[in-house]
Amino acid sequence: MTTRIIVFGQLTDIINSSELALDNIRDTDSVVEELNNRYPALVSAKYMIAVDKQTVTENTILKEGSTVALLPPFSGG
Amino acid sequence: MKEDNLFERYGRQMILKGFGEANQQKLLQAKVLVVGAGGLGCPALQYLAAAGIGTIGIVDNDAVSLSNLHRQVLYTTDDIGLPKAEVAASRLRRVNPQIKIVSYTIRLNVSNALDTIREYDLVIDGTDNFASRYLVNDACGILNKPLVYGAVSQYEGQVAVFNVSDKKGHKVNYRDVFPASPKNGEVANCEQAGVLGVLPGIIGTMQAAEAIKLITGIGKPLLNKLLTYNVLTNEIYDVHLTVSSAGKGLAPQDEASFLAMDYSDGCRAEEGTVVEIDAEQFKGISKKPSAVVIDVREWGESPLLSNFDYQQIPMSVFRENIAAIKADTIILFCQHGIRSLYAAEIVEEVFGTTKNVYSLKGGIVKWSDELV
Incomplete structure (x- = not known):
């Protein structure tokens, strides 16, 4: 099972792309764990998580074809 | 105001199917407060004034500087050093002399926010720092005022409508998206991260459009949705928001607890x-x-x-x-x-x-x- 991960704002600077794919990821906690391992700067970054365009606040099981989005807060005006 | 004047000025939108004179009257009776007359506030203000919002309040304690002019399109080089709220108010009075414009050269804080916001039907968040965003969000939450949120960073912007119930009776606010304000330096602001000048123009204009939709009831405003727009790719990504218990726990629940809140330890503290x-x-x-x-x-x-x-x-x-x-x-x-x-x-x-x-x-x- 492949999960599409998309990131926004300055998170794209951390992972050097706006999108990546992760294989055999079961839930959102595992997404965070895997990304933190690959991109240590992400550990201290602030963002919210959406699965298939729905915000999640707790660990969420992923389905085949799910897209996980990481959205940071913007302050600029 | 005379009937023919009304049609002469606003006729192009009044003849729209689903708009009409009744909706124009709703705009003329509406009171909208724009907090922050910067990159987001300038375009929002221009379109709200032009559209005939009857009363517009402008809150900004800053003065125009040269580095503002690439995106804050209400101001000219001659305005450098002058208070933004007053310059914006005088420009807008020339755009539309038939509406009331009130300028507040203040920074919103716990002691003035509720009294200022209370006078208005709807608030537009055009601020440029987290401390003000949480302050405006919480004040609107307590007063149950619709809040049209907008924010930008580099090439991307966010828009959302808070404190307005959807058909199921659900409503969210900024604390449901990001429960706590980021600490010093956790997230870069425009000054540190940069912003393409036209981007707040687009996002601020979208905020004005959401305000007009909320006031008139036309279309589908961004209720419980956070929209992200990327100016480089033209991609739009909207996320459905749900109530967060963490956010509810951190928000002040009444006026007394709002007055006791400390909003100074966000990014604003770093800027001083x-x-x-x-x-x-x-x-x-x-x-x-x-x-x-x-x-x-x-x-x-x-x-x-x-x-x-x-x-x-x-x-x-x-x-x-x-x-x-x-x-x-x-x-x-x-x-x-x-x-x-x-x-x-x-x-x-x-x-x-x-x-x-x-x-x-x-x-x-x-x-x-x-x-x-």
Whole structure:
């Protein structure tokens, strides 16, 4: 099972792309764990998580074809 | 207002299917407060005024600077140093003399936010820092005012509508998206991260459109949705928001707990609540009737100044005497801008964030050509 991960704002600077794919990821906690391992700067970054365009606040099981989005807060005006 | 005037000015939108005179009347009766007259606020204000929002409030305690002009399109090079809220108000009165424009040259804080917002039907968040965003969000939550949120960073912007129930009766606010304000330096602001000038133009215009939709009831406003727009790819990504118990726990639940909140430990603390200004801004802000200019040098220090009115409260007796100052805008200066910055911190200790405090950066020595 492949999960599409998309990131926004300055998170794209951390992972050097706006999108990546992760294989055999079961839930959102595992997404965070895997990304933190690959991109240590992400550990201290602030963002919210959406699965298939729905915000999640707790660990969420992923389905085949799910897209996980990481959205940071913007302050600029 | 005469009927024919109404149609002449607003006819192009009144003839729209689903809009009509009834919706134009709703706009004319609406009161909208725009907090922050910067990159987001300028375009939002222009379109709201042009569309005929009957009463528009503008909150901004900042002065126009050269670095604003690439995105804050209400201002011209001649406006540098002048208070944004007042310049914006005078421009908008020329755009539409038939509506009421109220300018507030203040920074919203816990003691003035509720009274200011209470007067309006809807609020547009055009602020540029997290402390103000959480303050505006929480105040709107307590007063149950619809809030049209917008924010930008680099090439991307966000828009959402908060505090308005969807068909199922659900409503969210900024704390449901990001429960707690980021700490110092956790997230870069425009000054640090940059922003393409046209981007806040697009996002601020979208905020004006959401406000018009909410007031008239046309279309589908972004209820419980956070929309992200990328100007480089033209991609739009909208996320459905749900109530977060963490956010609810951190938000003040009533006016008393709001008044006791401390919003100063967000990004704003890093920037400092004291604003350091140059000679142009000094001249602009000191013209305000509510402003007082204070020399914090000791008695007998020179040069003495005669080009503007000021009073002297030397640093040695500053703390004892500052409490008597009634003006809500205080501009401090000294020889090099170091003592005045320290004095500004004392003003904040004494008054909290109830006053707008400015310090002349570099002092009289740096600006002797302009001020002496």
